Amino acid sequence: MLIEILISIFIGILAGTFTGLAPGIHINLVGILLVSLSNSLFKNTNRIYLIVFIASMSIAHTFIDFIPSIFLGCPDTDSGLSILPGHELLNKGKGYEAVMLTAYGGLIAIIILLFVSFPLAALFSGIYDSIHSVMLWILISMVFILIFTEKKKFSALFVFLICGLLGMCVLNLGIKESLLPLLTGLFGSSMLIISIKNKTQISKQEVTKPKIKMLKPILGAMIASPLCGFLPGLGSGQAAVLGSVVSKADNKGFLVLIGATNILVMGFSFVSLYAISKTRTGAAAAIQEIIGILSWKILIILLVAILISGVISFLLTKVLAKIFSQKISKINYSLLSISTLIFLVIIVLIFSGFLGLIVLIASTLIGIYCNTLKVRKTNMMGCLLVPTIVFYLLQII
Numbered sequence: 001m002l003i004e005i006l007i008s009i010f011i012g013i014l015a016g017t018f019t020g021l022a023p024g025i026h027i028n029l030v031g032i033l034l035v036s037l038s039n040s041l042f043k044n045t046n047r048i049y050l051i052v053f054i055a056s057m058s059i060a061h062t063f064i065d066f067i068p069s070i071f072l073g074c075p076d077t078d079s080g081l082s083i084l085p086g087h088e089l090l091n092k093g094k095g096y097e098a099v100m101l102t103a104y105g106g107l108i109a110i111i112i113l114l115f116v117s118f119p120l121a122a123l124f125s126g127i128y129d130s131i132h133s134v135m136l137w138i139l140i141s142m143v144f145i146l147i148f149t150e151k152k153k154f155s156a157l158f159v160f161l162i163c164g165l166l167g168m169c170v171l172n173l174g175i176k177e178s179l180l181p182l183l184t185g186l187f188g189s190s191m192l193i194i195s196i197k198n199k200t201q202i203s204k205q206e207v208t209k210p211k212i213k214m215l216k217p218i219l220g221a222m223i224a225s226p227l228c229g230f231l232p233g234l235g236s237g238q239a240a241v242l243g244s245v246v247s248k249a250d251n252k253g254f255l256v257l258i259g260a261t262n263i264l265v266m267g268f269s270f271v272s273l274y275a276i277s278k279t280r281t282g283a284a285a286a287i288q289e290i291i292g293i294l295s296w297k298i299l300i301i302l303l304v305a306i307l308i309s310g311v312i313s314f315l316l317t318k319v320l321a322k323i324f325s326q327k328i329s330k331i332n333y334s335l336l337s338i339s340t341l342i343f344l345v346i347i348v349l350i351f352s353g354f355l356g357l358i359v360l361i362a363s364t365l366i367g368i369y370c371n372t373l374k375v376r377k378t379n380m381m382g383c384l385l386v387p388t389i390v391f392y393l394l395q396i397i
Contacts, residue, residue: 005052009305012053013312016060021068021320048301051287055270055302056309058283059110062262063313064320066102069188071095071324072340085251093203095328097210099321101252103314104210105259108218109225110310112260113267114303118296120226120268121275128276131227136392138227142242143385152375159370159379164386166366170359171387181348181356185363186370186380189344192337193368205325210252217257220244225264239265244378267306274299 070086089098124131143160150156163186170182220243227242239261244254269281274294279285291298348356363383370380 001046001048004046004049005301005305006308008049008052009056009308010312012056012305013060013309013316015053016057016062016309016313017064017316017320019057020061020064047291048298050290051298052301052305054283054286054290055305058266058281059263059306059309060313060316062266063103063106063310063317066099066259067317067320067324070098070102071328072336085254088251089255090205090328091203093206094208095205096207096321096325097252098255099317099324101210101212101255102259102262103317103321104214105217105221105256105261106263107310107314108214109221109260109263109267110307112218112222113264114307116222116226117267117271117299117303121271121299124226124272125275135227136389136396139385139389139392143382143389146376146379150375150379152373155373156375156379159373159375160382161386162366162382163370163380164382166363167383167387168390170363170383173355173359175352175356175359177351177356178359181352181360182363182383184344184348185360185365186367186383187377189341189360189364190367190371192341192344193364194371196334196337196341204329207322207325212252212256214256217243217253218260221257221260221264225261226268240378240381263310267303270294270299270302270306 066086070090086095086098086102089095147153147156147160166186167182170178175181221239224239224242227239240254240258243257243261266281266283269279269284270287272278272280273284273288274296277293279288287294294302345357345360348360352359367380371377
C-alpha cells in the first residue's frame, strides 16, 4: 500500500505541474473529472490513492502556478494578486526572485500546516458557530483598515466599490468558471495591455536567492488563513488581503504572504473537511465526493502526502523558475504579451463562453483604469470581498 501511495503522490505532482503551467487549466476541472470516473474507470481503485492524488496535485499546482502568473501575466483564481508585485520585480530582472518568494512562503506554510492542523481542528470544531456569527464585522473592519491606510482614500474606496460592483454582477450571471474572466481581466490582461502599450522590454533576469524578513508575512498568513480555510465564502484572495492588512508587508513580503496563504488555505480546507465536515475548495469537495467523511488516520495520510509533494514541488519550482528566467529575456515580450492575451481570450471562451468574454473585456477596462489611480492593487479584491460581505449580511437578515 505504501508503494501505491507514493506512486499516487508522484502522479499527482506531475498533474499539478501540468495544471500549474497551463493557464486556465484548474485543478477543479481535474477533480471533477476524477470524481466522475471514480465510479466507472476507477471503480476498483482504492479510494485512498485517489484522494492522495488530489491532495498532491493541489499542492503542486499551488506552487507551480505562480510561474506563468509572474512571467507571463496569466493568473489563476488563486495567484492573480501575485502578478502586480511580481511583474514589478520581473521588470527589474528579478522574476526568479519573485517566484521563489512565493515558493519559500509555501514551503514554510507546509511545515506550519503539519504542526497546527489537529489543534486547529479541535479549536474550530468548538468555536465554528461563534466565529461564523461575527465574520461580517471582521470583514467590514478589514475593509476600513484597507481603505483608510491609503494616502488616496477616496480613490481607494472608488476602486474597491467599482470592483465590488463588478464582482457582484459577474458572480450572479451564472457564468461557468466566473472567476476566470473576472480575475484574468482585473489582474492579468489589463497588465498585459499596459505592457504592450508601454512597449515593455524584459531585461536580463538574475538568478539570485531572495533575501527578505519572513516573520511578518508568515504571521499575516497564519492569522488570516485559518479563517478563510474554515469559513464559507472566503478564499485565498481574501486571506491574502486580510494578511497584508495585518502584516503591512511590502511587495516582496506580499509575495511570501500570498505563497503561504494559498498553501495554508488549501491545507486547511482538508482539515475543515475532517473537523466540521465542510468543504472550502474544489479539491476538498472532490475528496468528499470520493471518500465521504475524513477520519484522523486519513487526514494524517493526506498531511504526509502534502509534505512530500510540497518539498518536491518547491524544488520543481526552483528549477522551472530558473529555466523561465534564462529564456524570458530572449523573447520579444510585446509579442509574447499579445500571444498570451489571445490565449487568455481563447481560454475564457472555452470555459466561460461568450458572456465570459464580455466579462473579460469589462474587467480588463476596469483593471486598466484602476491602475491609473495609483492606489494599492489589493483594493481591486473588492471584486471578491464585497460579494462575501453581502453573503454574510444576507445570512444575518
